[in-house]
Amino acid sequence: MEDLTPSLRAISGCAPGDASAQPILTDAQREQLAALATRVDVRPRVIVYREGTPAEHLFVIGAGMVKTFRDLPSGKRRIVAFWYPGDVFGLAERGKYAYTVQAITATTLYRIPRAPLKDALLRDGHLQFKFLIKVTHEFREAQRQKISFMRRDAVGKVATFFSMLEQQLGDATVPDDITVPMSRSDIANFLGLSAEAVSRATHELIRRRIVAIPDLHTVRILDRTRFALLVSKM
Amino acid sequence: MEDLTPSLRAISGCAPGDASAQPILTDAQREQLAALATRVDVRPRVIVYREGTPAEHLFVIGAGMVKTFRDLPSGKRRIVAFWYPGDVFGLAERGKYAYTVQAITATTLYRIPRAPLKDALLRDGHLQFKFLIKVTHEFREAQRQKISFMRRDAVGKVATFFSMLEQQLGDATVPDDITVPMSRSDIANFLGLSAEAVSRATHELIRRRIVAIPDLHTVRILDRTRFALLVSKM
DNA sequence: CGTAGTATTGAAACGGATCAATATCTGTGG
DNA sequence: CCACAGATATTGATCCGTTTCAATACTACG
Numbered sequence A, B: 001m002e003d004l005t006p007s008l009r010a011i012s013g014c015a016p017g018d019a020s021a022q023p024i025l026t027d028a029q030r031e032q033l034a035a036l037a038t039r040v041d042v043r044p045r046v047i048v049y050r051e052g053t054p055a056e057h058l059f060v061i062g063a064g065m066v067k068t069f070r071d072l073p074s075g076k077r078r079i080v081a082f083w084y085p086g087d088v089f090g091l092a093e094r095g096k097y098a099y100t101v102q103a104i105t106a107t108t109l110y111r112i113p114r115a116p117l118k119d120a121l122l123r124d125g126h127l128q129f130k131f132l133i134k135v136t137h138e139f140r141e142a143q144r145q146k147i148s149f150m151r152r153d154a155v156g157k158v159a160t161f162f163s164m165l166e167q168q169l170g171d172a173t174v175p176d177d178i179t180v181p182m183s184r185s186d187i188a189n190f191l192g193l194s195a196e197a198v199s200r201a202t203h204e205l206i207r208r209r210i211v212a213i214p215d216l217h218t219v220r221i222l223d224r225t226r227f228a229l230l231v232s233k234m
Numbered sequence C: 001c002g003t004a005g006t007a008t009t010g011a012a013a014c015g016g017a018t019c020a021a022t023a024t025c026t027g028t029g030g
Numbered sequence D: 001c002c003a004c005a006g007a008t009a010t011t012g013a014t015c016c017g018t019t020t021c022a023a024t025a026c027t028a029c030g
Helices: A027-036 A114-123 A125-148 A154-168 A184-191 A195-207 A224-232 B027-036 B114-123 B125-148 B154-168 B184-191 B195-207 B224-232
Strands: A038-042 A047-049 A057-063 A066-071 A077-083 A100-103 A107-113 A177-179 A211-215 A218-221 B038-042 B047-049 B057-063 B066-071 B077-083 B100-103 B107-113 B177-179 B211-215 B218-221
Touching: A027 A107, A027 A114, A027 A125, A057 A114, A066 A184, A077 A184, A077 B125, A107 A114, A114 A125, A114 B125, A125 A154, A125 B077, A125 B114, A125 B125, A154 A177, A154 A184, A154 A195, A154 A218, A154 A224, A184 A195, A195 A211, B027 B107, B027 B114, B027 B125, B057 B114, B066 B184, B077 B184, B107 B114, B114 B125, B125 B154, B154 B177, B154 B184, B154 B195, B154 B218, B154 B224, B184 B195, B195 B211
Parallel strands: none
Antiparallel strands: A038 A107, A047 A100, A057 A107, A066 A077, A066 A100, A177 A218, A211 A218, B038 B107, B047 B100, B057 B107, B066 B077, B066 B100, B177 B218, B211 B218
16 A cells, blocks of 8 residues: 555645644554555546445545536536545435546545445544544535625636635645636536636636736736735625 | 433434434433533524634534624625524634624524533544534535525525425424525525515515415415426526 | 514616637547 | 647627616514
């Protein structure tokens, strides 16, 4: 079993300064999880699992990015979340996966079978507490997104989306350059806008000289003041 | 310390049939929590805590209903969630409460200080697991609402809202009668609509003979088939 | 029973959805 | 490395539904 250190490091996912949490796993905890986990590498666009399949595993992202979505009867697709390195996904609803998960980029996953994980969590209260903190964190993030993206204006939504990406992919190589791995239609399906509206909103940000788009998957922030203003003004 | 049985019974909050969870607390666990909790009764419109206040307690709802919200710089109010009997709220962000919580009806709360609770959870892995399940459940519900209310049509949103209320307040005295404790503007702030749009959408449901509104706080479903169709069609 | 807050109703305007056409990208094979 | 084809993204024009503003009706609480 390879070393899970880099991928499981962030499992508790707490913001710095959160007094109630120890940010990283102890060596012993990491070993415990490593003994249960299987590393899986997937290429872009590979389906990790489908909605309705028996939920046998929990997944931790080591590297890359996946999207969680559901296709509606109307044919529309709703993207519920994008998951980044350190995130945990695979939560079940009545024993089945609630959404379909698909890789966006090349992704490394650590797959942990649920039953042995549950035993380990019951055995080690401190390890379980890390998971409790992590799920709490993801819950808060879901609520935060719910209110952030309740705003109606497309330009504000798209700006907020870019801002969110910048925060979550904190490891920016170039400051002010945000990597946008997902497609425009993914963004649209996540924000509840049409693809055309995302395109026009992006164009509007460029027209106002707030951002530049060197290529489709990079957003460069030109005017951070007005960018932040746009994100907060709602 | 009074008996917390009725209020803590539902703490794991799992849907029936969820194989991964025991739905209720054991007697011993209930006693453990009861020893930590203080019962608090609040009248309608009382603020339980304000956003930004040090988060010292976790709350379990015994009876009644509260709302969780944040007021935006623009003066608009975003309601993030309504909480029902058995729900747990009071999650912290960097040691502070993330939202303001206010009672809608007369409400009974069980207030549990965080530090002793954490000790109890670390001591009893099974008790902690109940909380892990509960937070997981609330996380899933937040995600589900995110996609449910991403739809644009006001009529569908309002119908879905009523449907959600019916499910959560399952203890209907009269079948097909849904109690709607919150105000119309609360509904608007929750759904991301204007109060006028909620009013018009409700009127449209009445006009189509799908529901009747005997009084402002009661919705009677007249045509369950078309009601369900409206909720699912998105 | 009165009054302040809440809810409804009407008219106008804005903004995003939709449909249709064009442009651009991506990844595959030569 | 380049060319090609299918998918993805952009752009334009029109339509529809929600927002907004303003006025009126209703509730609920003291």
